[in-house]
Amino acid sequence: xxxxxxxxxxxxxxxxxxxxxxxxxxxxxxxxxxxxxxxxxxxxxxxxxxxxxxxxxxxxxxxxxxxxxxxxxxxxxxxxxxxxxxxxxxxxxxxxxxxxxxxxxxxxxxxxxxxxxxxxxxxxxxxxxxxxxxxxxxxxxxxxxxxxxxxxxxxxxxxxxxxxx
Numbered sequence: 001x002x003x004x005x006x007x008x009x010x011x012x013x014x015x016x017x018x019x020x021x022x023x024x025x026x027x028x029x030x031x032x033x034x035x036x037x038x039x040x041x042x043x044x045x046x047x048x049x050x051x052x053x054x055x056x057x058x059x060x061x062x063x064x065x066x067x068x069x070x071x072x073x074x075x076x077x078x079x080x081x082x083x084x085x086x087x088x089x090x091x092x093x094x095x096x097x098x099x100x101x102x103x104x105x106x107x108x109x110x111x112x113x114x115x116x117x118x119x120x121x122x123x124x125x126x127x128x129x130x131x132x133x134x135x136x137x138x139x140x141x142x143x144x145x146x147x148x149x150x151x152x153x154x155x156x157x158x159x160x161x162x163x164x165x
Contacts, residue, residue, distance in 0.1 A: 080139035080146075088146055089133035092125055095153075095163060109148045118144050 044067055051061040060066055096105040106125045113120050120141050128134040135142060156163050 080142045084142050084146055085134045085137065086132060088142060088149065089125070089127050089135045091149060092135070093127075093133055098127075108152065109145050112148045112151065113144050120144060 048061050048066075051057050092102060092105055096102050102125050106122065110120050110122075122137050122141055125145075126136045128136060135145065137145070153163055
């Protein structure tokens with residue numbers, strides 16, 4: 001495996017414990033028959049009927065061998081490379097501000113990650129130049145930073161009852 005997929009497959013998922021690509025794992029990368037994403041309330045017939053009724057049905061639904069069990073949540077691209085980068089940046093700015101506060105947050109995240117055996121290649125939380133904030137980082141790093149931020153918020157609330165840095 002390469003890139004983010006390699007890192008995601010080797011990290012610990014807070015809901016699933018260690019990411020084990022074995023039968024019985026609830027992680028979305030589990031490709032075995034017992035994987036949760038394989039089960040759907042919607043039958044193949046219902047799914048294909050819905051897709052085929054669209055103004056521009058995806059050609060995929062007409063392919064021999066296609067089944068809706070092949071379509072599952074791609075957490076890497078939907079969450080970590082999708083909305084999570086924007087969400088993380090917005091949270092960081094609201095909590096830590098820009099400039100020095102943001103740099104301290106990045107250093108904190110790096111220390112937290114290293115203490116848990118993870119590595120971050122980002123030296124600073126660099127934000128996009130677009131009209132909305134977004135952290136420029138790999139999906140793996142967004143996942144680690146979101147996990148760090150959740151842990152940081154929990155520790156601040158437990159210790160002080162406040163989330164001010």
